[in-house]
Amino acid sequence: MKLGLTFAAVALLMTGCQAPATRAPVAGTATVARPQLPAAIGKKISIAEVLKTTGRAGSEVTDPWDPLADPLAQGAAFQADYVVDVAGRADGHRTFTSVQAAVSRAVADGAGASGRVYILVKPGTYRELVYVPASSRPITLYGEGRSAADTVITAGLDAAVAPADYARQYGPQFAAADPSIQAMHALVRERSGNISTSGSMTVWVRNHGFQARNLTFENSYNKATGNAREECGERACGSNAPDAQINRVHHQAVALTVEGADKAQFENVRLIGFQDTLYLKSAETRVTARSFFHRSYIEGDVDFIFGDTTAYFYRSEVRSLGDRSMSYVGAPNTNWKTKYGFVFDTVRFTHDGSPNALAGKFYLARQWFHNSRCSPYAPVAVEGYRCVLGGESVYRKPHGTITPTVLETVGKMLVVNSTIGRHIDRARPWSDWNRPGTLAYRPAQFTSDDFWSNLRRAGIDPVRDLGYGAAPAPADIYLAEFNNADE
Numbered sequence: 001m002k003l004g005l006t007f008a009a010v011a012l013l014m015t016g017c018q019a020p021a022t023r024a025p026v027a028g029t030a031t032v033a034r035p036q037l038p039a040a041i042g043k044k045i046s047i048a049e050v051l052k053t054t055g056r057a058g059s060e061v062t063d064p065w066d067p068l069a070d071p072l073a074q075g076a077a078f079q080a081d082y083v084v085d086v087a088g089r090a091d092g093h094r095t096f097t098s099v100q101a102a103v104s105r106a107v108a109d110g111a112g113a114s115g116r117v118y119i120l121v122k123p124g125t126y127r128e129l130v131y132v133p134a135s136s137r138p139i140t141l142y143g144e145g146r147s148a149a150d151t152v153i154t155a156g157l158d159a160a161v162a163p164a165d166y167a168r169q170y171g172p173q174f175a176a177a178d179p180s181i182q183a184m185h186a187l188v189r190e191r192s193g194n195i196s197t198s199g200s201m202t203v204w205v206r207n208h209g210f211q212a213r214n215l216t217f218e219n220s221y222n223k224a225t226g227n228a229r230e231e232c233g234e235r236a237c238g239s240n241a242p243d244a245q246i247n248r249v250h251h252q253a254v255a256l257t258v259e260g261a262d263k264a265q266f267e268n269v270r271l272i273g274f275q276d277t278l279y280l281k282s283a284e285t286r287v288t289a290r291s292f293f294h295r296s297y298i299e300g301d302v303d304f305i306f307g308d309t310t311a312y313f314y315r316s317e318v319r320s321l322g323d324r325s326m327s328y329v330g331a332p333n334t335n336w337k338t339k340y341g342f343v344f345d346t347v348r349f350t351h352d353g354s355p356n357a358l359a360g361k362f363y364l365a366r367q368w369f370h371n372s373r374c375s376p377y378a379p380v381a382v383e384g385y386r387c388v389l390g391g392e393s394v395y396r397k398p399h400g401t402i403t404p405t406v407l408e409t410v411g412k413m414l415v416v417n418s419t420i421g422r423h424i425d426r427a428r429p430w431s432d433w434n435r436p437g438t439l440a441y442r443p444a445q446f447t448s449d450d451f452w453s454n455l456r457r458a459g460i461d462p463v464r465d466l467g468y469g470a471a472p473a474p475a476d477i478y479l480a481e482f483n484n485a486d487e
Contacts, residue, residue, distance in 0.1 A: 033428040035446055035480045037416075042482030045416050047292070050312050050340045054262055057286040058337035067265045067292040072211050078142060080120035082106055087124060099130045099153055103139065104177040110137035118142065121215060123150040129157070129170050131204045133180035134261075138209030145214065148270045148297070154218040155202040158251035159276075160194050197276055201254035206283070210264045218272035221253035227274035227301055228323040252276040258309070262289040271298040274321065280307035280342075285405060288338050303331035305342065306368060308409060310334075313344045320349070320423055322357030327423075328431060330365030332411035336451060336476075341412030349415075351423035362423045365479070366431040367411025369442045374400030376458035377443060378436045389460050395439060404466050410451055416482040426486065430479045448476040 037045070047068065053060035067073055082102045083095050096102040099121055106117045117137050123145040130153055132139060143151030157166070167189045174185040184206070188199040203217045255273040258264045260283025271277050277300035280291055291311040298305060299319040305311075320327045329349065334341035342365075349364070351357035369375070373395040374387035382398045390401025420429070434440040445451050452471045455462050462468040 033430065034426075035477075037414075037477070037480050037482040039483075042416055045343060045345065045414060045482065047312055047314065047345075050310065050343050051290050051292065053339060054290050054310070055287060057288065057335040060288075060339060065263055065290065065292075067263075067294065070211075070265060072140065072142075072213055072265055072267050073294055078118045078120070078140065081117050082119045083122065084119060084126070085122040085124070086126055088122065098128055098173065099126050099141070100128055100173055100177065100181070103130060103132055103141075104181055106137070106139060107133060107135045107178045107180060110135060113137055116140060116209070120144060121151050121153075125152045125154060127154055128173055129155050129202060129204075131174075131177075131181050131184040132207045132210060133178070133184060134206045134208065135180065138211070139207050140211040140213070141215060142212070143214040148214050148216050148268050151214065152216040152218055153203060154216075154220050154272075156220040156223075156253075157195070157200045157202065158219075158221040158253040159197045159200045160251045161200070162194055163189055163191050166195050166199070197252040197254060198257070198279070198281070200252060200276075201257040201279065203256045205256070205258045205261050205264060207264075208262050210258075210261050211267070212265075212269050213267040214269070216270040216272060217256045218270075219253040219255040219274075219277070220272075221251065222274055223272070226323045227321070228325075254279050257281060258289075258291050259283055260287075260289050261291075264289070264291045266291070266293045266296055269293070269296045271296070273300050273304060274323075275300065275302040275304065276306060277304040278306070280305070280309040280311050282308050286335050286337070288335070300329075301327050303328050303366070303368070305329060306331035306333070308333045308335060308338075308341075308370070310338065310340045311342050313342070313347050315346045316344075317348045317350055318344070320351045320357060320362050320421070322352055322354030322362070322423065325356050327356070327362040328366045329363070330413050331368040332365060332413050333368035333370040333409040334412040334478075336408045336410045336448065338412070340414075341478075342414070344413075344415045345417055347415070347418040349418065349421045349424060351421050357421075357423040360422055361425050363431040364415060364420075364424055364429040365411070365413045366433050367442065367445060367478070368409065369406070369433045369440060370409045371406050372402060372440060372442070374402060374439050375441045376402060376460065377454055378441045380437055380439060387458075389465055400439075407455065407460070407466070410445055410448075410478055412478045414477075414480055414482070415484060418484050419487055420484050421487045429481075444479065446477070446479045448472045448478070450478075 051065045055061045084102045090097045102119050118140045121143050145151050202219050252275050255271045255277045257279040259281045288309045293313045296316045301321045332341040373393045376387040384398040387400040393403050430444045433442040
């Protein structure tokens with residue numbers, strides 16, 4: 001994000017917000033751990049500004065979008081084209097008992113047509129997966145209950161499920177679906193090993209202009225038991241290492257994936273999960289799309305809002321669940337040339353009151369080091385260790401390579417005009433990606449200056465080795481706050 005000031009100026013110009021916390025000086029310099037935007041810059045962060053561009057990183061197109069002007073956000077009553085009622089009777093044409101069946105019919109009926117299609121989902125619990133493909137008609141799903149909690153789409157699918165088990169459990173619901181939906185199902189069914197994070201979602205949206213209102217999307221994996229049942233605590237089981245920690249199969253389980261769908265809009269939705277609740281994913285490397293969440297609720301424990309697209313969260317609640325000893329709200333892996341990543345405006349960052357949350361050591365975000373297999377950024381205690389630039393990301397002890405694509409997924413997140421709960425670390429709300437000395441480590445990068453200097457310290461020249469031009473001047477901002485209040 002080009003802000004027109006050097007990062008040093010950003011750190012010094014405190015206008016109307018709390019002073020930034022600092023960590024202990026390193027090599028004679030103080031590192032700002034809680035950078036603040038000055039008022040002249042922070043006040044420019046708005047829905048219109050953030051959502052006005054889309055497309056390829058570094059060469060985005062301007063396409064102004066005001067989601068608050070849409071009838072969805074204004075509470076308009078819609079005339080349903082299709083109705084879903086889990087307790088009703090289906091005719092297979094206009095009324096259905098499953099959401100996926102209604103979406104499939106809408107896609108088939110609208111082939112080659114234009115104009116938005118509206119699908120009313122009656123109150124109830126719908127135990128199914130819902131895949132919404134790219135199509136010529138944007139789709140609006142909406143509930144008519146008194147609250148979003150009255151209409152729930154839920155499944156309990158986690159990343160470690162074998163494709164055969166996934167096909168056995170969910171294959172029948174796709175047997176008669178539109179071919180475009182069957183193709184999405186096949187992408188998950190035909191994976192090797194397990195279905196992985198990107199196959200675990202309850203709701204999967206590829207539809208440009210997709211809308212949802214007054215609904216709950218839930219991944220119920222571990223919801224009945226809690227997500228920390230396999231955690232050994234702060235120290236590894238049986239280890240004498242003072243800082244060792246085990247992460248034992250805390251499986252990712254996505255409630256909603258929005259993949260490459262531009263102008264996806266969510267009004268009064270609830271997204272329920274633990275790890276990786278909301279995945280905002282580009283359909284193509286270095287190409288971003290836009291999402292907007294308004295008056296919504298999102299909960300989870302680790303990296304539960306993650307991905308590489310541009311998204312604006314407005315007047316909403318984001319709740320950290322403290323059943324695990326470590327928690328991160330965001331895990332953005334925004335491309336370094338994409339103008340904006342995740343922006344939270346007038347959002348309440350809350351917690352569930354659990355002892356881990358009350359300890360105040362959770363984080364707003366860590367920048368996802370997506371697809372890294374080794375780290376060039378810190379020594380690793382392996383004899384002869386080396387991680388250098390290469391054509392693939394791979395590690396075969398003790399040597400590894402990392403690609404330019406992985407290096408430039410820096411991760412961007414701004415939090416403005418919001419309330420930060422006591423569960424967030426006051427002094428250091430932005431975390432490194434994993435710990436120094438580990439294969440996955442990358443230090444928090446607040447600006448493009450950090451990005452460039454880290455590369456050079458790792459022996460990678462941005463100009464010579466990556467083909468970049470001059471470093472951004474003034475520096476682009478990756479992580480920052482403005483006008484926030486601490487709980």
